[in-house]
Amino acid sequence: MPEWWTYTLSDFLLFSPRTYYRLIQRHNEAVWPAHLVTLILGLVIAASLARPSAQRGRVVSGILALIWIWVAWAFVWRRYATINWAAGYLAWLLGLEALLLAWIGVIRGRLAFGWTPDATGFLGIGLIGLSVLVYPMLAPLLGRGWHQAEVFGIAPDPTAIATVGLMFLVGGRARSALLAAPALWCLAGGLTLWAMHSPEAWLLLGTALSVPVGIGAKRRPTQGARGRPAP
Structure with missing residues (x-):
């Protein structure tokens, strides 16, 4: 029997890369043309x-809540859980994320999304661009074809990256609770892709690692005109 330190992540993988990407392809084929809805x-x-306001903050929060309910049920619970027993628990976690978005962002209106020209603002916009524009291109670029492309609002990986990016554009303490679920998904998904030797692993792991950095940067006070911390 091999010693425990000789095991690698690949030894704990419950499915092959071919099975995983075939699952994504079947999901894309089953839910099309929902991709057009998520694009809108x-x-x-x-x-x-582009024009932030309290009302638009509620709109963004509501859209994210609906998207996470959809992704958690349609992909994670109905499909991914058939090849990965842990996905069932993650589906509940993502469902909780949707409920928090609805409560904090829609009902209480505590999420004001707005870009600021600082490190966290640039990081947030960069992650959103990565998830929406770059991530769907990875499948064809890596030779898997468009049928296996992962799209924001349809697949959990780009949706989690986009959610982290959007939370970086929010001030206040409420966003910390909303970063937990997408960060955990990025960590778990990144380790899974690493075990499959997939290059996308670095994007998810990098996003997960950026969360404590982004939270710390937002909490660091900036100096106002009179040398006092700005509110």
Whole structure:
């Protein structure tokens, strides 16, 4: 019997890379043309970020809540859990994320999305661009074809990256609770992809590692005109 330190992540993988990406392909084929709906919702989010307001913050929060309910049920619970027993627990975690978005962002209106020209603001916009524009291109670029592309609002990986990016554009303490679930998904998904020797692993792991950095940067006070911390 091999010693425990000789095991690698690949030894604990419950499925092959071919099975995983085939699962994504079947999901894409089953839910099409829902991709067009999520594209429209993404454009609404972009328009809301361009002209932020309290009401638009509720709109963005509501869209994210609906998307996470959809992704948690349609992909994670119904499909991914058939090849990975842990996915069932993650589906409940993502469902909790949707409920928190609805309560904090929609009902209480405590999420005001707005870009600021600082490190966290640039990181947030960069992650959103990565998830929406770059991530769907990875499948064809890596030779898997468009049928296995992972799209924001359809697949959990780009949706989690986009959610982290959007939370970096929010001030206040409420966003910390909303970063937990997407960060945990990025960590778990990144380790899974690493075990499959997939290059996308670095994008998810990098996103997970950026969360404590982003939270710390937002909490660091900036100096106002009179040398006092700005509110």
